[in-house]
Amino acid sequence: MIDIKYIRENPETVRASQRGRGEDPSIVDQVLAADEARRNAIVEFEALRAEQNIFSKSVGAAKGDERAALLESGKSLSADVKAADTRRAEADTKSQELTLLLSNLLDPSAPIGGEADFVVLEHVGTPRDFSQDGFKPKDHVELGKLLGAIDTERGAKVSGARFYYLTGVGALLEFALVNYAISSAVKAGFIPMITPVLVKPPAMEGTGFLGQAAENVFALEKDDFYLVGTSEVPLAAFHMDEILDGEKLPLRYAGYSTCFRREAGTYGKDTRGIIRVHQFDKVEMFVFCKPEDAVAEHQRILQWEKDFISAMDIPFRVIDVASGDLGSSATRKFDCEAWIPTQGTYREVTSTSNCTEFQARRLNIRMKDGQSTKPVATLNGTLVAIPRMIVAILENHQNADGTVNVPASLRPFLGMTRFELV
RNA sequence: GGUGGCGUGUCCGAGCGGCCGAAGGAGCGCGCCUCGAAAGCGCGUGUUGGGGAAACUCAACCGUGGGUUCAAAUCCCACCGCCACCGCCA
Numbered sequence: 001m002i003d004i005k006y007i008r009e010n011p012e013t014v015r016a017s018q019r020g021r022g023e024d025p026s027i028v029d030q031v032l033a034a035d036e037a038r039r040n041a042i043v044e045f046e047a048l049r050a051e052q053n054i055f056s057k058s059v060g061a062a063k064g065d066e067r068a069a070l071l072e073s074g075k076s077l078s079a080d081v082k083a084a085d086t087r088r089a090e091a092d093t094k095s096q097e098l099t100l101l102l103s104n105l106l107d108p109s110a111p112i113g114g115e116a117d118f119v120v121l122e123h124v125g126t127p128r129d130f131s132q133d134g135f136k137p138k139d140h141v142e143l144g145k146l147l148g149a150i151d152t153e154r155g156a157k158v159s160g161a162r163f164y165y166l167t168g169v170g171a172l173l174e175f176a177l178v179n180y181a182i183s184s185a186v187k188a189g190f191i192p193m194i195t196p197v198l199v200k201p202p203a204m205e206g207t208g209f210l211g212q213a214a215e216n217v218f219a220l221e222k223d224d225f226y227l228v229g230t231s232e233v234p235l236a237a238f239h240m241d242e243i244l245d246g247e248k249l250p251l252r253y254a255g256y257s258t259c260f261r262r263e264a265g266t267y268g269k270d271t272r273g274i275i276r277v278h279q280f281d282k283v284e285m286f287v288f289c290k291p292e293d294a295v296a297e298h299q300r301i302l303q304w305e306k307d308f309i310s311a312m313d314i315p316f317r318v319i320d321v322a323s324g325d326l327g328s329s330a331t332r333k334f335d336c337e338a339w340i341p342t343q344g345t346y347r348e349v350t351s352t353s354n355c356t357e358f359q360a361r362r363l364n365i366r367m368k369d370g371q372s373t374k375p376v377a378t379l380n381g382t383l384v385a386i387p388r389m390i391v392a393i394l395e396n397h398q399n400a401d402g403t404v405n406v407p408a409s410l411r412p413f414l415g416m417t418r419f420e421l422v
Numbered sequence: 423g424g425u426g427g428c429g430u431g432u433c434c435g436a437g438c439g440g441c442c443g444a445a446g447g448a449g450c451g452c453g454c455c456u457c458g459a460a461a462g463c464g465c466g467u468g469u470u471g472g473g474g475a476a477a478c479u480c481a482a483c484c485g486u487g488g489g490u491u492c493a494a495a496u497c498c499c500a501c502c503g504c505c506a507c508c509g510c511c512a
Contacts (some may be wrong), residue, residue: 039472042471042472042481042482043472045481046471046472046480046481046482047480047481049480049481049482050480050481052492052493053480053481053493055492055493056440056492056493057440057441057493058492059440059492059493060440060441060492060493061440061441067492070492071492072492073492074491074492074493075492077492078491078492078493243469373469373470
């Protein structure tokens with residue numbers, strides 16, 4: 001949510017931001033109109049209520065006949081107050097609903113455009129030249145089968161398309177990745193967390209996933225729960241309705257959870273393998289910090305992401321995601337994309353967003369800063385999303401015979417240096 | 423799933439129709455005392471929104487949402503959460 005005061009004072013900036021995202025700028029004017037109506041309704045209600053408060057006190061003080069007479073006249077006042085209260089509540093709801101439709105303000109340095117208009121910020125490492133090694137790389141599905149690591153057929157049999165089993169060394173690899181991720185996060189000062197994956201509507205709404213992203217959210221309608229698509233949701237909502245001590249910021253959490261995604265509108269995209277699946281595990285970084293520190297913190301999170309991928313010895317690049325592809329909460333987003341040999345391209349493995357105060361306002365998370373109380377900034381970033389990292393590791397570190405070398409950083413966690421054929 | 427109890431300010435805890443934004447205590451802040459500190463004493467100490475240069479003032483907030491009433495922390499209903507005991511269970 002954008003601060004309504006800010007919208008009032010800078011409507012043109014907000015309109016421009018909406019346009020930059022390819023969203024409707026006229027919502028801004030609807031928001032302003034609704035806000036005006038809301039404020040008028042409040043003034044009206046408060047005036048009546050003040051009158052009634054004075055009246056009620058006089059009744060309390062009166063005795064006998066005088067009191068009985070007063071009681072009669074109080075009834076119509078009471079009805080007026082009630083009506084004004086109803087109007088106030090309606091105007092408030094309307095204004096709230098409209099304000100929630102607005103996406104976060106755009107960082108002016110974010111590239112403008114759609115999914116394809118990202119800017120490449122840097123390349124790290126060099127894609128391996130398999131012709132030098134004298135063999136054609138196998139894709140992760142094939143390698144997964146040879147190593148007994150991934151079973152997509154049985155995943156489909158049991159749960160349908162985009163489901164899979166991690167088996168044997170595949171399962172071990174997940175545990176190693178998670179352990180490596182959590183232990184390095186703890187070293188960096190993060191508080192490790194295991195979060196709920198079912199959340200109630202306010203948590204989902206507050207993090208901004210029920211807007212344009214709603215079609216990708218699994219819902220348990222019978223029980224009024226949503227399945228989270230990322231632990232960003234329960235981590236952000238962890239401090240919902242709280243006032244944090246400014247001295248204790250930044251608060252950094254590393255959450256491990258399963259993630260569920262409907263992947264609506266991706267029919268025919270990445271249907272092979274485990275690049276795009278309905279369920280996977282992920283370690284997510286989430287930070288609450290002072291608004292003025294958010295940009296620097298965003299860079300820190302990006303650095304932790306780069307460190308992780310580098311530790312896996314995977315070549316990757318960093319992109320500055322374009323305005324139309326940010327999601328409603330982010331003011332700016334950087335993705336790290338790993339080189340996938342059999343696709344001959346870079347694919348997103350991690351992503352970090354600066355949500356400024358957008359989520360904090362929706363979730364009512366504030367900080368004490370000296371005398372004043374104001375919303376905090378929130379940021380999130382992937383430390384490791386398991387399936388995509390497994391894809392990158394298997395494909396990049398494979399040998400001609402189908403065995404796969406284990407990256408040095410993972411060896412202590414796996415107790416092996418190579419995945420052998422089964 | 424059953425039964426009983428409970429949700430009040432930073433915390434503990436009283437209030438159970440009007441004089442209650444709310445006693446008392448702890449904590450915290452300021453001052454006195456002291457070489458300094460503790461103890462002691464005095465004063466102060468919630469949030470949000472509106473008006474005002476300010477003093478100040480108006481409205482809302484006692485788990486959440488409804489209802490009754492001229493008037494609700496207080497009565498009624500529903501929901502949520504917590505605690506205890508019983509049953510069941512990873």
